[in-house]
Amino acid sequence: MFDNTKVAFEDKTDKDLNRAYFLFKAISNPFISKTLTVFVKIAIFFRFPISGLIKATVYKHFCGGTTIENSQETIDKLWEAHIGTILDFSAEGKENEEDFNRAMNETIASIKKAKTESSIPFSVFKPTGLAKFSLLEKISNNSELSEGEKFGQDTFESRIENICKTAADNKVPLFIDAEESWIQNAIDDITIRMMKKFNQKEAWIFNTLQLYRNDRVKHLEELLITAREENFFIGLKLVRGAYHEQEIERAKEEGYDCPVHLRKEDTDSDYNQALTLCIENIDIVSVCAGTHNEESSALLVELLEKHNISKDDKRVYFSQLLGMSDHISYNAAKKGFNVVKYVPYGPVKDVLPYLVRRAKENTSIAGQMSRELSNIIQEKQRRKS
Numbered sequence: 046m047f048d049n050t051k052v053a054f055e056d057k058t059d060k061d062l063n064r065a066y067f068l069f070k071a072i073s074n075p076f077i078s079k080t081l082t083v084f085v086k087i088a089i090f091f092r093f094p095i096s097g098l099i100k101a102t103v104y105k106h107f108c109g110g111t112t113i114e115n116s117q118e119t120i121d122k123l124w125e126a127h128i129g130t131i132l133d134f135s136a137e138g139k140e141n142e143e144d145f146n147r148a149m150n151e152t153i154a155s156i157k158k159a160k161t162e163s164s165i166p167f168s169v170f171k172p173t174g175l176a177k178f179s180l181l182e183k184i185s186n187n188s189e190l191s192e193g194e195k196f197g198q199d200t201f202e203s204r205i206e207n208i209c210k211t212a213a214d215n216k217v218p219l220f221i222d223a224e225e226s227w228i229q230n231a232i233d234d235i236t237i238r239m240m241k242k243f244n245q246k247e248a249w250i251f252n253t254l255q256l257y258r259n260d261r262v263k264h265l266e267e268l269l270i271t272a273r274e275e276n277f278f279i280g281l282k283l284v285r286g287a288y289h290e291q292e293i294e295r296a297k298e299e300g301y302d303c304p305v306h307l308r309k310e311d312t313d314s315d316y317n318q319a320l321t322l323c324i325e326n327i328d329i330v331s332v333c334a335g336t337h338n339e340e341s342s343a344l345l346v347e348l349l350e351k352h353n354i355s356k357d358d359k360r361v362y363f364s365q366l367l368g369m370s371d372h373i374s375y376n377a378a379k380k381g382f383n384v385v386k387y388v389p390y391g392p393v394k395d396v397l398p399y400l401v402r403r404a405k406e407n408t409s410i411a412g413q414m415s416r417e418l419s420n421i422i423q424e425k426q427r428r429k430s
């Protein structure tokens with residue numbers, strides 16, 4: 046279904062392909078990947094001038110540019126293959142009000158840009174870009190808040206409402222990313238409130254469900270009931286989840302029941318069950334399958350056929366990250382499905398936590414070659430022959 050590497054890499058020159066090969070070869074080696082990550086952290090701490098090196102390598106592969114404007118080339122290139130862009134301002138780990146306001150303004154700017162360009166069908170933001178992590182943790186576990194913290198909560202929620210209102214007013218669907226489980230209640234609560242408020246006629250506000258969590262299918266079932274009772278539309282981005290290791294470690298350290306599945310097949314099964322539930326309830330759900338997994342992507346194709354939903358129905362999207370699983374993105378787009386890619390952008394040092402997650406995700410486990418690397422090798426061999 047997605048294995049045509051000629052289609053997958055048609056806009057990559059041999060030079061691009063070679064760069065990607067060396068990059069994935071390096072990060073797929075656990076020793077090299079770990080050493081490079083530590084080296085980068087130390088270099089940033091001591092302010093060594095390594096931005097240029099990062100920018101020419103891992104950043105160039107996974108990011109669009111340092112600003113919205115200089116991500117345009119990436120947006121246009123993807124759009125030539127009928128792949129949309131989601132501009133993702135990826136500055137992470139910020140802890141002051143000035144940065145939170147900047148992140149809000151960036152998101153609003155990206156919504157306004159999306160309004161004018163059909164190549165940008167969605168906008169997105171990360172809630173930890175808008176408030177202190179420690180505050181979201183306190184809200185999530187119902188801790189008593191000081192007066193200052195209550196003010197912080199109000200400011201966080203009004204930033205989110207401001208972004209959601211801009212999205213709904215401009216008719217640009219908006220994804221709200223999911224993060225660590227111990228801050229997620231705060232995010233879910235406000236997001237569901239925003240869905241009720243702005244998704245009255247169609248889904249503009251999308252929450253994210255991480256299906257590695259062992260309670261998310263139940264959460265989805267409950268949300269479906271609430272939406273039918275209270276007459277609003279649900280927008281959902283389904284992902285497996287990016288913080289698996291941290292979730293397990295924290296649960297162990299603090300001695301509570303682990304909130305994530307421990308067996309990959311349980312995550313896969315919940316992901317596919319959630320996808321099926323979304324399509325079975327397509328009259329009130331818009332869904333984006335944010336995954337690099339071929340089986341889940343193939344399942345979505347099957348579900349669309351089974352329920353007679355057209356390939357380009359605006360309620361259903363396939364989505365991958367820039368620089369990952371191009372075989373799914375390009376082959377699905379070529380077949381006429383709706384596809385969109387996250388295009389992270391931002392200053393090099395702010396995007397580092399995102400890049401480290403991508404490196405980790407592509408580090409091989411038990412000597413297995415990563416999916417990305419094996420696709421690149423296959424395409425290099427095809428071009429040679």
Ligand SMILES: Cc1cc2nc3c(=O)[nH]c(=O)nc-3n(C[C@H](O)[C@H](O)[C@H](O)COP(=O)(O)OP(=O)(O)OC[C@H]3O[C@@H](n4cnc5c(N)ncnc54)[C@H](O)[C@@H]3O)c2cc1C
Nearest residue numbers: 222223285286287306307308309312335336337338364365
């Ligand atoms: C468009 C898009 C948006 C995204 N947005 C978010 C977001 O908002 N929040 C977020 O957290 N992530 C987000 N991600 C990242 C996403 O969670 C990871 O890319 C994803 O987990 C990788 O899984 P996969 O679906 O591609 O499939 P696979 O590569 O098949 O699965 C890998 C995933 O399975 C899970 N897993 C691995 N081992 C085990 C195990 N032993 N037991 C149980 N589960 C296991 C982990 O979640 C791991 O990441 C997004 C990804 C995309 C493509």
